[in-house]
Amino acid sequence: MTLLLTLFFEFFKTGLFAVGGGMATLPFLYDMSARHPDWFSAAQLADMVAVSESTPGPIGVNMATYVGFETGGVAGGLVATLGLVTPSIIVILIVARMLKAFRDNRYVDAAFYGLRPCSVGLIAAAGVLVVKIALLHLDAYAASGALTELFNWKALALAAVLLVLTRAVKATKKLHPVVFILCSAAVGVLFSF
Numbered sequence: 001m002t003l004l005l006t007l008f009f010e011f012f013k014t015g016l017f018a019v020g021g022g023m024a025t026l027p028f029l030y031d032m033s034a035r036h037p038d039w040f041s042a043a044q045l046a047d048m049v050a051v052s053e054s055t056p057g058p059i060g061v062n063m064a065t066y067v068g069f070e071t072g073g074v075a076g077g078l079v080a081t082l083g084l085v086t087p088s089i090i091v092i093l094i095v096a097r098m099l100k101a102f103r104d105n106r107y108v109d110a111a112f113y114g115l116r117p118c119s120v121g122l123i124a125a126a127g128v129l130v131v132k133i134a135l136l137h138l139d140a141y142a143a144s145g146a147l148t149e150l151f152n153w154k155a156l157a158l159a160a161v162l163l164v165l166t167r168a169v170k171a172t173k174k175l176h177p178v179v180f181i182l183c184s185a186a187v188g189v190l191f192s193f
Contacts, residue, residue, distance in 0.1 A: 003072050004079045010036070011064050011083030020119030022052070022059030025084075026126035029063060039071045046133040050188065054181050060084060135159065154191055158184060 014028040026049070033042050040048065052062035061081055068080025132138070134155050141150040162180060165172040187193075 004075060006036075007068050007072055007076055007080045008083035011068070011080045012086055014064070015060075015084040016087040018060065018122065019115055020122050022061070022063070023126040024119060024122035025060040025063060026129050027122060029067070030129055032067075040067060042133065046130075049130060049133070050185070054185050152193075154193060158187055158193075 010032055014025050014032070018024040018028055026045075029045060029048070030042060033040050033045055048063050048066050049059075051066060052059045055062055061084060064080040064084040065077045067076075069077035072079065135152050137149055137152055141147070143149075162184065166180065167173070
């Protein structure tokens with residue numbers, strides 16, 4: 001029961017402060033892995049991002065469900081997901097109740113204007129974390145000191161191929177992103193990323 005309450009509280013905090021979409025939850029999840037190392041490691045976070053990105057639905061909800069399920073089974077998945085979405089539901093209900101007052105309030109307008117850079121910062125931090133987890137081997141580099149150990153060469157090669165296919169090759173530029181996600185997942189499984 002304590003685990004379920006802790007899951008709910010941790011994801012409630014994440015849902016309350018992760019403004020800007022699902023990728024904005026990554027810094028909170030990274031912090032959560034440091035505070036609860038028995039739940040998941042920073043390395044497992046990369047797997048969670050991959051699974052959450054390649055499954056339908058919002059990434060934040062997918063990751064909450066994934067973490068909750070891994071730590072507390074089906075009940076954990078439900079509680080973590082509920083914890084993540086509860087702040088949004090509360091805010092939506094409050095805003096819907098007072099929509100007219102919020103719509104014309106210049107302070108609320110200014111607050112939302114101020115949240116924009118915060119959202120950009122959280123999403124940028126998430127991007128840096130994804131690059132750090134997916135493309136770098138900081139632990140191996142720290143242990144050996146060899147520059148060749150710093151990079152995940154297979155992941156860098158895949159990123160380079162995806163960049164070329166999505167930006168330079170005319171035949172693949174207009175393909176739907178799902179095609180690239182599925183192909184990347186297949187390559188990851190085939191080459192044991």
